[in-house]
Amino acid sequence: MWWIWVVIGIVLVIAVALIGVYNGLVRKRNQVKNAWAQIDVQLKRRYDLIPNLVETVKGYAKHERETLEAVTQARNLAQQVANAGAGARAKVEGELSSALSRLLAVAEAYPDLKANQNFLALQEELTSTENKIGFARQFYNDSVLRYNNQTQVFPSNIVAGMFGFKAEEFFETTSEVEREAPKVSFT
Amino acid sequence: MWEQIRANRIRSGFIIVFMGALLVFVGFALGLYFFGSAEAGAVIAIIAWAIMMLVAFSQGDNILLSLGKAHKIEKQDHPRLYNIVEEMTIASGLPKIPDIYIIDDPSPNAFATGRKPEKAAVAVTSGLLQRLNRDELQGVIAHELGHIGNRDTMLMAIGSIMLGTIVILAYYGSRVMFFSGGNRRSSSGGGGGGGAILLIVALVLLILAPIAARLLYFALSRKREYLADASSALYTRYPEGLASALEKISGSTTQLKTANNATAPMYIINPFRKKGMAASDLTATHPPTSKRIQVLRSMSGASFGEYDAAFKQVAGKRGVVPHGAMAAVAATPLRAASAEADKTTDTEVKRAREVGDVLWKKNNYRTIDCQCGARLRVPPGLKADSVRCPRCNTVHKL
Numbered sequence: 001m002w003w004i005w006v007v008i009g010i011v012l013v014i015a016v017a018l019i020g021v022y023n024g025l026v027r028k029r030n031q032v033k034n035a036w037a038q039i040d041v042q043l044k045r046r047y048d049l050i051p052n053l054v055e056t057v058k059g060y061a062k063h064e065r066e067t068l069e070a071v072t073q074a075r076n077l078a079q080q081v082a083n084a085g086a087g088a089r090a091k092v093e094g095e096l097s098s099a100l101s102r103l104l105a106v107a108e109a110y111p112d113l114k115a116n117q118n119f120l121a122l123q124e125e126l127t128s129t130e131n132k133i134g135f136a137r138q139f140y141n142d143s144v145l146r147y148n149n150q151t152q153v154f155p156s157n158i159v160a161g162m163f164g165f166k167a168e169e170f171f172e173t174t175s176e177v178e179r180e181a182p183k184v185s186f187t
Numbered sequence: 188m189w190e191q192i193r194a195n196r197i198r199s200g201f202i203i204v205f206m207g208a209l210l211v212f213v214g215f216a217l218g219l220y221f222f223g224s225a226e227a228g229a230v231i232a233i234i235a236w237a238i239m240m241l242v243a244f245s246q247g248d249n250i251l252l253s254l255g256k257a258h259k260i261e262k263q264d265h266p267r268l269y270n271i272v273e274e275m276t277i278a279s280g281l282p283k284i285p286d287i288y289i290i291d292d293p294s295p296n297a298f299a300t301g302r303k304p305e306k307a308a309v310a311v312t313s314g315l316l317q318r319l320n321r322d323e324l325q326g327v328i329a330h331e332l333g334h335i336g337n338r339d340t341m342l343m344a345i346g347s348i349m350l351g352t353i354v355i356l357a358y359y360g361s362r363v364m365f366f367s368g369g370n371r372r373s374s375s376g377g378g379g380g381g382g383a384i385l386l387i388v389a390l391v392l393l394i395l396a397p398i399a400a401r402l403l404y405f406a407l408s409r410k411r412e413y414l415a416d417a418s419s420a421l422y423t424r425y426p427e428g429l430a431s432a433l434e435k436i437s438g439s440t441t442q443l444k445t446a447n448n449a450t451a452p453m454y455i456i457n458p459f460r461k462k463g464m465a466a467s468d469l470t471a472t473h474p475p476t477s478k479r480i481q482v483l484r485s486m487s488g489a490s491f492g493e494y495d496a497a498f499k500q501v502a503g504k505r506g507v508v509p510h511g512a513m514a515a516v517a518a519t520p521l522r523a524a525s526a527e528a529d530k531t532t533d534t535e536v537k538r539a540r541e542v543g544d545v546l547w548k549k550n551n552y553r554t555i556d557c558q559c560g561a562r563l564r565v566p567p568g569l570k571a572d573s574v575r576c577p578r579c580n581t582v583h584k585l
Binding site: 031034035038042121124125128131132135136138139143 | 266271274278279280
């Protein structure tokens, strides 16, 4: 009868290992989801800040219509694809980032604007939101990397295949320039 | 991050177990002396420790913060600080943004407390806010959040309470022994020759235990500093920020008024430092700052692996980052400095004024901006119903 116990033992060990790997995958996938939600929060926050910024800048810099329109357009476009996947979104958001950094660079030329308290507060908010998007993306990509690794390496890939854990998409920016926060001054 | 926390727990577990053993030994010694029973003493020591833990934890998380002139701030009080903490919360993946405090102290320093990430707090001194630019402040905050994320704050809380218990028990135990020892021993009646030797051993233990416990506690804290530095580099992707901040902080010679021996390990930089502190000093709570800066500056990337490589290169020793943690994130590129170019608007004077405003407000002073440009501070207890601007003589109604 001893072999029954051996079989039961082996089955138990496999079951425990399976549960461990499964839970690990679920935890990592949840972390990816949380990280994505955080990016989403910050991107939405940026949509909300932009109209305010555009209004404030308009009052002081009437001749920068093109730059202002580019920002507004990029924002509206980004908002339209707000429910798309990470890959599609990253590109549009990257364009919005560069339009914004152009606007803030233009603002440097207007001393009155730079003395405006409202503008300074908006600038700090926007710079920080830009940073937060960057850090959220950083954390998201790290989480995706860890999760994807686990869905691909042996033996956890077997469990991942059994329960349908699919690899997640990275949130990549398209160009090197956008990797950095926009060049604005901190005041 | 998780691999790191696990490795930390194991490594620190040893130190805590050692400290626990010391506590039990002190209990043995006391029990043997006063009751003739080692076990009873050990039980009493553990009960004393448990009571101190309970007291410490029921008092809320931030005993440290209640000590000094710490003011909790909200976003509108100091948007830049709040934003930086929020940025680093996101970068570190902490579940919730910690409470933020400003301590009214010209000495630049910072610390983190809280026994779990959900209930953590970071505190910075007004001197720090005044001296550091955005990138540097970000580096420091990331270091503090690194402490919270790596569960160092919890560990240090447990460690410091254990150290406190050992010190108190040993101190009062040896006191009582010296003054009333003789009677006790003869009345217990059981002491033969073996008993006398045991008692001497007990006495020696009582004297040595606090010293040993303190060394262990400091060893615990030194390791943590390197790890928090590595975390800071990883979160910000910009080790130069922290390096430059450490340089500025260590250049300052003012001592922090609110720190004491037990709380010293929790600060970003040892508040009692002297210039030219010996590198291998066992009693140091922090590694030498010059070495920390050197390691940060020789990093080729921002990951733990790259911090470890830089550490090996500088110190020529075994690395400081646990292996499990290094594999987690592969080589990570650094980022460029954020635009700090506009030196005219981000000056020390301006930052000092900014943090000054927060502290006046937190002390319930009212602020009146006179049309002549002067800024009047009205103390909270003022009985008069109007004040006169000393510059232009305008009378302001309150």
